[in-house]
Amino acid sequence: MPPFPRPFFDNNDWFMPIILGSKPAIDLYETDNELVAEANIPDFNPDDISISIENDNLIISGESKEENEEERKGYYKKEIRRGSFERMVRLPMPVDEDKINATYEKGILKVIMPKAEEKREGKKIKIKSK
Numbered sequence: 001m002p003p004f005p006r007p008f009f010d011n012n013d014w015f016m017p018i019i020l021g022s023k024p025a026i027d028l029y030e031t032d033n034e035l036v037a038e039a040n041i042p043d044f045n046p047d048d049i050s051i052s053i054e055n056d057n058l059i060i061s062g063e064s065k066e067e068n069e070e071e072r073k074g075y076y077k078k079e080i081r082r083g084s085f086e087r088m089v090r091l092p093m094p095v096d097e098d099k100i101n102a103t104y105e106k107g108i109l110k111v112i113m114p115k116a117e118e119k120r121e122g123k124k125i126k127i128k129s130k
Contacts, residue, residue, distance in 0.1 A: 023085050026060070035095055035113040039087065042107030049104065051111060051125040053097050058111065061086035097123040105130040 049062040063084040095113035
């Protein structure tokens with residue numbers, strides 16, 4: 001008999017969604033005048049997402065809280081988790097931090113960063129909800 005009665009990483013383990021999906025997917029692409037980042041962040045309130053530029057890195061973080069622990073009663077299985085994430089993506093060129101625009105629509109966060117000639121200091125960006 002093996003030392004454990006079932007595999008350690010079983011499909012029914014409560015922590016598997018955390019391991020598999022703890023960081024949102026991000027696409028980063030370039031147009032003639034901008035860098036654009038799109039992140040798949042469904043079911044978040046834009047007010048709970050933070051965006052900043054620090055040391056030529058785009059940093060996106062967020063936190064989703066479960067409002068009422070009592071709602072868990074009666075569940076047979078609960079895979080939808082609340083928690084936090086942080087993604088940091090190195091930018092391939094300087095961006096104009098004063099002109100960055102961020103929108104959130106249908107679970108997609110879009111950050112439009114105009115290209116800049118010179119490196120600038122870090123800045124926090126406000127998200128507009130559509």
